[in-house]
Amino acid sequence: MSQKQEEENPAEETGEEKQDTQEKEGILPERAEEAKLKAKYPSLGQKPGGSDFLMKRLQKGVWGIISYPLSLEPKGVLGMKSVEQKYFDSGDYNMAKAKMKNKQLPSAGPDKNLVTGDHIPTPQDLPQRKSSLVTSKLAG
Amino acid sequence: VVADIISTVEFNHTGELLATGDKGGRVVIFQREQEVSGEGWRVLQLSKNQVHRRGEYNVYSTFQSHEPEFDYLKSLEIEEKINKIRWLPQQNAAYFLLSTNDKTVKLWKVSERDKRPEGYNLKDEEGRLRDPATITTLRVPVLRPMDLMVEATPRRVFANAHTYHINSISVNSDYETYMSADDLRINLWNFEITNQSFNIVDIKPANMEELTEVITAAEFHPHHCNTFVYSSSKGTIRLCDMRASALCDRHTKFFEEPEDPSNRSFFSEIISSISDVKFSHSGRYIMTRDYLTVKVWDLNMENRPIETYQVHDYLRSKLCSLYENDCIFDKFECVWNGSDSVIMTGSYNNFFRMFDRNTKRDVTLEASRENSKPRAILKPRKVCVGGKRRKDEISVDSLDFSKKILHTAWHPSENIIAVAATNNLYIFQDKVN
Numbered sequence: 001m002s003q004k005q006e007e008e009n010p011a012e013e014t015g016e017e018k019q020d021t022q023e024k025e026g027i028l029p030e031r032a033e034e035a036k037l038k039a040k041y042p043s044l045g046q047k048p049g050g051s052d053f054l055m056k057r058l059q060k061g062v063w064g065i066i067s068y069p070l071s072l073e074p075k076g077v078l079g080m081k082s083v084e085q086k087y088f089d090s091g092d093y094n095m096a097k098a099k100m101k102n103k104q105l106p107s108a109g110p111d112k113n114l115v116t117g118d119h120i121p122t123p124q125d126l127p128q129r130k131s132s133l134v135t136s137k138l139a140g
Numbered sequence: 141v142v143a144d145i146i147s148t149v150e151f152n153h154t155g156e157l158l159a160t161g162d163k164g165g166r167v168v169i170f171q172r173e174q175e176v177s178g179e180g181w182r183v184l185q186l187s188k189n190q191v192h193r194r195g196e197y198n199v200y201s202t203f204q205s206h207e208p209e210f211d212y213l214k215s216l217e218i219e220e221k222i223n224k225i226r227w228l229p230q231q232n233a234a235y236f237l238l239s240t241n242d243k244t245v246k247l248w249k250v251s252e253r254d255k256r257p258e259g260y261n262l263k264d265e266e267g268r269l270r271d272p273a274t275i276t277t278l279r280v281p282v283l284r285p286m287d288l289m290v291e292a293t294p295r296r297v298f299a300n301a302h303t304y305h306i307n308s309i310s311v312n313s314d315y316e317t318y319m320s321a322d323d324l325r326i327n328l329w330n331f332e333i334t335n336q337s338f339n340i341v342d343i344k345p346a347n348m349e350e351l352t353e354v355i356t357a358a359e360f361h362p363h364h365c366n367t368f369v370y371s372s373s374k375g376t377i378r379l380c381d382m383r384a385s386a387l388c389d390r391h392t393k394f395f396e397e398p399e400d401p402s403n404r405s406f407f408s409e410i411i412s413s414i415s416d417v418k419f420s421h422s423g424r425y426i427m428t429r430d431y432l433t434v435k436v437w438d439l440n441m442e443n444r445p446i447e448t449y450q451v452h453d454y455l456r457s458k459l460c461s462l463y464e465n466d467c468i469f470d471k472f473e474c475v476w477n478g479s480d481s482v483i484m485t486g487s488y489n490n491f492f493r494m495f496d497r498n499t500k501r502d503v504t505l506e507a508s509r510e511n512s513k514p515r516a517i518l519k520p521r522k523v524c525v526g527g528k529r530r531k532d533e534i535s536v537d538s539l540d541f542s543k544k545i546l547h548t549a550w551h552p553s554e555n556i557i558a559v560a561a562t563n564n565l566y567i568f569q570d571k572v573n
Contacts, residue, residue, distance in 0.1 A: 029457035030405040036460040037406065093210050093217060138144075138160060138168045138199070138565055 144563035148547055151558065152227040152235065155551040158197055158558055159237060160565055161222025165207055167239055167292075169250060171200035197567055201250050203292040206241040218243050224309050226318070236295070238318060242305040245320050247296035247331060255283040301327050301337045308358045314365040321358035321370060328382075340388050341370060341380065356471075357417045367392075369419070369426055375412030377428060377437065395426075395437050397444045407459045407468070415471035420480040421552075427483055429474040432456065434485050434495065449495045449502065452487045454525045454536045467541050478553045486545025489534065490561045491521055507545060507559045507566040518568065 143164030150159050158170040172195040209218040219242055228236040234251035259281040263269050304322035311318045319328050319340070326341035341358075345351055353374040361367035366382045378391035399408070411431035418427045426437045428445075432453055435445035451472075455462060462468040467488075474485040486492045487504070495502045504521045511519065524533035547560040555570035 028403065028405070030403070030407055030459060033457065033459040033463075034406040037463060040460075040464075089215055090210055090212050093215075138146075138162075138202075 141563065146547060146560035146563060146565060147221050147223060148225050149549040149558045149560050149565070150225045150227060150237075151549050151551050152237075153229045153552060155553060155556065157200065157227070157235060158549070158567070159225045159227065160558075160560065161205065161225050161239055162563075163219075163221045165205055165220030165222060165241065166202060167205045167222060167225065167237075167248070168202045169200045169235075170197035172197050201290040201292055203248070205239045205246060205248065205294075206244065209243075211243075223306060226309050226311050228311055229315060231315070238309050238311065240306050240309050240320065243299070243302055245298040245306070245309055245329070246294050247298075248292050249295045250290060250292045253289045253291060254285060254287075256286045257281040258284050296331065296334050298329055298334050298337070301329075307356060308370075310358060310360045310368065312360045312365050313363055317365075319358060319360060319368065321355050323354040326355065326358055326368075326370060326388075338386070340382060340386070342387065342389060356414050359417055359419055362419050362421060362423045364423070369417055371414035371417040371428060373413040374409060375414055375430060377414065377417060377426060379439065393439070393442050395442045395445075397435070407463065410463070410468055411459070416473040418474060418476060420476050421478065422480055425480070427474050427476060429472050429485055431468060431470075431472075434474050434483060436483070436497070447497065449483070449493075451485055451493055452491075452523070454523055455488075458536065462541070465541065467544075470544055470546060472544075472546050473548060475548055475550045477550045477555070484548055484550060484557065486548055486559070488541050488544050489539040490543040490545060491523075492545045492548060492559055505568075507561045507564070507568075509564070512566065 143162065143166075145163040146160050147163055148159075148161040151157070152159070156172050158172075160168050160170075162168075174195060205222055206220040208220045210216075211218055221241055222239050223242065224238075224240050226238045228238070230236075234249050237248050237250070239246055239248060258265070259279050261270075261275060261278060261281075262272070298320070302320065302322045302325070304324050306320050306322050308321040309318060310321075317328055317330050319326055320337075321327075321341075324342065324344040325339055327337040328340045329337045341355070343353070343355065353372045353376075356371050356373055358368060358370035361369075367379065368382070369377055369379045371377045375396070377395040379393035379395070380388035381392045382388060384390070384392060399412075414428045414430050416429040419425070420427065420436075424439060425446075426439065428435050428437065429451075432455060433451060434449045436447040437445045459468060472486050474483060476483055481498055482494055482496050484492060484494045490507045491504050492507065493502060493504050504523070505518045506521050519532075522530075522533045523539070524530065524535045529535050543562065545559055545561055549558045551557070557568050559566045559568065
């Protein structure tokens with residue numbers, strides 16, 4: 001999201017351009033919207049349905065695809081976001097999954113000074129395990 | 141909870157069962173309770189004013205259909221989200237359905253068990269093996285009634301046939317085969333064979349740089365087992381006949397509405413992308429959904445649709461921000477009612493729209509907790525486009541684009557609809573006589 005803001009055209013629309021947009025709006029709201037978009041992202045290509053963007057959609061999530069910063073990358077017909085979750089390998093993937101599951105663990109910061117072994121853990125201290133049968137809310 | 145987001149809804153062929161799939165890979169099946177039927181004329185006489193409660197849907201079975209996987213070869217994560225569920229027609233006491241995520245289709249059998257065998261010779265009631273030396277007599281195990289248990293078991297797993305993400309599955313009218321479609325290919329399967337499938341459509345260009353469109357949805361004809369259609373990101377539909385050739389790359393019919401080039405804009409192709417295609421029950425028409433409209437096509441006329449319905453045309457002046465927040469890529473589904481006289485599709489702000497093809501009247505309704513007490517009548521909603529906003533209207537700028545209704549289903553014969561609003565399921569019924 002922040003990348004988008006960077007790319008917003010810092011130069012204000014001149015009075016002339018504003019009038020132009022308003023005229024277009026009378027003709028075709030789509031064109032006015034297009035003008036708005038092009039004003040924000042001047043580097044937007046002429047052909048939105050180009051093969052590059054379709055290709056990115058097809059290869060969603062594949063490691064090794066260079067991700068363009070959001071500001072430069074116009075989205076293809078099929079809504080390819082240029083930033084997808086990518087993993088270096090299966091170990092990386094498993095670590096990321098483990099990190100998500102252990103979000104309830106206390107942060108390492110202040111506890112780093114604690115000497116381990118001082119505190120005997122009790123069941124309440126242990127991180128909550130994901131229950132083996134997670135029922136859907138609809139069935140609950 | 142993200143995992144609770146409903147990603148597909150489907151009634152079975154009788155309407156007795158309603159299945160939902162969610163982002164967490166779970167399937168929940170609801171069953172309609174048997175209607176309270178009078179036990180003969182005596183009941184009716186005693187309680188003249190008794191309202192016969194139409195059956196309600198209650199949870200019947202829930203199971204984990206797909207788990208998240210990791211493709212080690214490509215270093216990519218395979219989501220467990222259920223993209224589509226399709227029921228098979230019932231042929232015996234058990235129910236069968238197909239459920240699919242991005243890569244793997246599974247055939248699930250849902251069956252009831254209300255008896256269990258008791259009195260084994262070699263093991264005791266807890267299943268522990270008995271010492272054979274203690275067995276002095278022989279008995280025949282008997283079946284005793286037990287509390288009803290509904291079990292779901294995976295009967296077939298159809299894997300490794302799709303390089304790209306599966307967007308559709310469709311059961312053929314021969315009940316022996318089905319198809320699965322991804323962005324570039326469509327495969328034909330036999331239910332009994334999991335280790336091979338026939339590729340019937342392949343639109344992958346030899347040079348990927350030349351790729352201009354992808355497959356967005358596909359469906360078999362309801363009666364002709366040789367005919368199917370698939371839609372594309374360019375707003376076209378192709379009808380194929382499998383008798384013509386083994387590989388149906390050349391279509392039999394090509395449906396496309398001509399576009400006025402002077403109306404073309406940056407958004408034109410994006411909003412023309414078809415997100416869903418459905419045959420009518422009659423098999424005579426197809427309905428397509430693109431970002432702003434629903435169109436009905438006559439199979440006999442390829443050059444333009446016979447009907448076009450505006451779902452939320454007021455969004456045309458919001459395309460810039462809808463592009464920025466990705467909403468312009470939302471994939472709405474569309475459904476026919478049982479008699480093909482009414483069509484329904486979802487919109488934003490938890491609104492959904494119905495169009496009566498005969499009277500040409502349409503209505504906008506809302507699926508929300510605040511407005512839906514049980515048995516309450518839904519009030520039609522209206523979006524105010526500009527100028528003065530009436531009291532009950534909602535202005536375009538106040539619409540909540542995070543509340544989108546992408547998935548809806550219509551009972552095959554009755555006016556009962558299921559509407560998925562993010563992680564809530566609503567079931568509505570029309571009691572008009």
